[in-house]
Structures are given as structure tokens and as C-alpha cells.
Amino acid sequence: MSGICMLTEESSLSWQSASQICAASCQYASEHQLKICVWVLDRHGNPLAMQRINHAPLPSTDIARKKAYTAASFGFGTHLWQQRLADKPHLLSGLTQQPDMILFGGGLPVTYKGQMVGAVGVSGASEAQDQACAAAGIAALPELQNP
Template structure:
């Protein structure tokens, strides 16, 4: 095969995706909230999901879409207001795109400079969701 026609990529492992979900749930328990947490691979395809008992049902899709958004663009969903503020066309159009979430709780997952996925949490405030998502990433960093 012609190497100029292909690129290498990294994919989050099932073990890592599961570990990130479990760590996010542990953080939610410490905060006294109930969450849904999703991890996607870099293409935005769901790799792992956990729903705490009695977490909001509507938050299932929100968590998945936060992970999808973070993986799709490679930056935290909480950064969208800054991105949108300087471009009126983006501000008007982007929030209406399906699956795009423009508030906190979604973070990209990286190994060095390589984007390997996204993690999204929904069920608490945007800040609590982001804190739980970061706990998931922190657990992955300990894997080394």
C-alpha cells in the first residue's frame, strides 16, 4: 500500500474508556450528584457509557453528545462561548447543528498530542460535569 495514502492513528482502549467512566462516577458520588458519562473514540463513536441509578434520562444523550463534540473538535465544550463570540455567523449557525453541545462537561482525551477520544458527563451543573469528566481523564493519566 502507498504510505502517502494512509495515516496512523491511536484509538482509546476499552479498558481505558471503562476506567474513565468509573472514575467520573466515583467523583460524582463524592460530589453527591447522579450522572451519565460517555467516552467516545476520536471519531466520536461511543466506546463506553455508565448511568448512575436515577440519573436524569435526558442526560444520557447530552453526555454522549458532549463526548462527541469534544472528540470532534478537540477542545472542551465549555470553550464554545469564546469560539462563538467573535463570529456572528458561527454564533447563529453552530449551536443549531445536531449533537453539538456548547456548554461545559465535555473534554477531549489525549495521549501526548494525539487525540484518542472524548469524555462527556451530564447530570450536575456544567462545572460539576466538567469536574467529573476531568476525574475520568486524571484516572487515565495514572495509567501512563
């Protein structure tokens, strides 16, 4: 294969789509009287958009970013970690000590035609509520839904 240039094509969320996801997540939270922060990252974990509802807990800003980063890094929802590592406590313990890793609900990958194009992370409410806000943000862009 010498002399052959091998390239891959990758798709990623646009900042416009990221902003729409943030707005829809916050709208859902507002309708449910939740105070949250939401981050949307591209497929490589780079920030695209962030929004914080007034009076959301201050730590939620960083926690939401870490949830999105974890989902972007591994390609699955952060709520699945406990189940995946239930019989591997040593691995669970080790991963919780890694910077920017969050192993509880509220981070979801964003996919388009089966390819991960980004991730959203929400923090400020319960795990289930954070995850619902993230899902509502993604649902605002129906083309991101897998068939």
C-alpha cells in the same frame, strides 16, 4: 507520488481505558452527591463506554454523548465554545442547530502524547460539575495526561 501508498497511524482509547474513565467519573460524582451520565468515545466519535448513575436526569444520557461527540469532533473542551464564538453570534447560532453539537461545559478531549485519542462527556449536574467529573475520569489514567 503515483504508485506510493500513503498511510497514517492513529491511536485511540481502548474499551478498557474508556470503562476506567467512566468508573472514575462516576466515583467522583458519587463522592460529590451528583447524579450524572458519562460517555466515552473513540477519536472518531464511536462509543466505547457509557455509565449512568441511578436517578440521573433522563436527558443527561443523550446530552453526555453529544458533549463527548463535540469534544471528539473539534479536539477541545465544550466549555470553550462560548468564548471562541463570543464575537461571532451568527456562527454560534448556526452551530447550535447542528445535530449532536453541544456548546456548553462537560465535554473534554482525551489526549495521549499530544494526540487526541478520544473524548468524554458528562451531563446531569451543573456545567462546572460535569466538567470536573469528566476531568476526574481522565485523571484516573495518568498516562493520558500531557506533560
